[in-house]
Amino acid sequence: MANYFVGDIQGCFNELTLLLEKVAFNPSRDTLWAVGDLVARGPGSLETLRFFKSLQGSAKVVLGNHDLHLLAIHGQLKRANPKDHLSELLAAEDIASIIDWLRLQPLYQELPEQQLIMTHAGIPPNWELATLRARADAVSNILQSTDYLTALIAHMYTNDIDQDLPQLSSLEQQIYCINALTRMRYITDSGALDFNCKAPIEHCNHSNLTPWFQLSHKLPKDYRIVFGHWAAIMGQTQHANRLALDTGCCWGEYMTLWHLESDQKITQNKLKDVKQS
Template identity: 65%
Template structure:
């Protein structure tokens, strides 16, 4: 059995199939782990969700910020970004079932035997495994409630909840969890999340900001952390215990697949569209 972890697909379904063909991915014996942002900028968001849903237990999925935004768009809380290519998905007869499937997907996945943890954007440095599981599970439970749109999704669009403490309300804890696990890039010295800078590390001109993974952390010395979300760094991180897999396929770069057993990365360039 092989474990393959893939970066942000963003609807680049053709590229996903090609990179899986390169490793002869077999869902009968192999497992595909996806770091979230399954949909949006590529033309194959519908096919991506259909495929991952069809893999059942052979796919381990976490939600990214674009996936959560899709829930809001489908629920008529937000309009689709004009740059996203979601029309085919949103008008599909399967959209209801696919949204319900997305709502069942967690914000973190763990491979206990290999000490691997996967989230979309990373893990706050001051969180231990218990905190990650507890807070991510609370968000998942809220997504599975009938009133998930009004109780959670409608309230998640805020930058005001940017730091963690136990005094936060239950809703604020869920919002912080979403912000941290699906939107985090840079943080301040005191641990506050920054939501503005998306630049490569060498180009960030704010001396107060540093990548979340450069802070002393409770998890990644003992665990390998797999994440996506930050295409600008093109997989370049400060430790072999970090696997940054978003390499900007939807922006014209390539899709990255990490084979956990061999610690090898396999890539597929973005296809030129006619």
């Protein structure tokens, strides 16, 4: 049995297929972990979601910001960006069952025996493991309810909730959780999430910003965090226990697959001018 972790797919389904062929992925034996953002910029979002849905227990998925945005688009709270190539997905005959499946996916996944946690963007440095579980599970409970659109999705589009303060309401805690686990990159000196700078630290001209993974953490010391979301750093964290897997395939770079047991990374370059199957 092998555990494979893949970076942001963003609808680049052909590249994912080639990566899995390189390692002879077998769903009857292996597990595929995805750091979120299954959909968006690439033309194969429908195929990607159908594939992961079909894997059932052989896939471990977390929601990314683009996946949550898809819920809002399908719920007619937001309009799709034409650059996201979602028309085929939204018009699919099985879109309702796909959305229902997506709503069941959590914001974090654990592999306790390996002391490993996966989220889309990272974990706030001031959160203990119990806090992560409680806050993320609270969001999942809402997403799985019938009124998830009005109870949560309609309210999540804000940059104002950038700190986990004691006075936050339950809804505000859920919004902060989404912001932190699916959108976080830098944290300010005052402990707030920064939503403006996406560049790597050497190109971000703000002395008060620190990448979240460079700050001391309240998780158990040896825990590894696997995440995506931040293509600009191209997998570089300079931290052995912080594994960044988004390497910008949808932006013309490459997709990264990490094999846990051998600690090896396998890559697949973005295909040029190839229509997704």
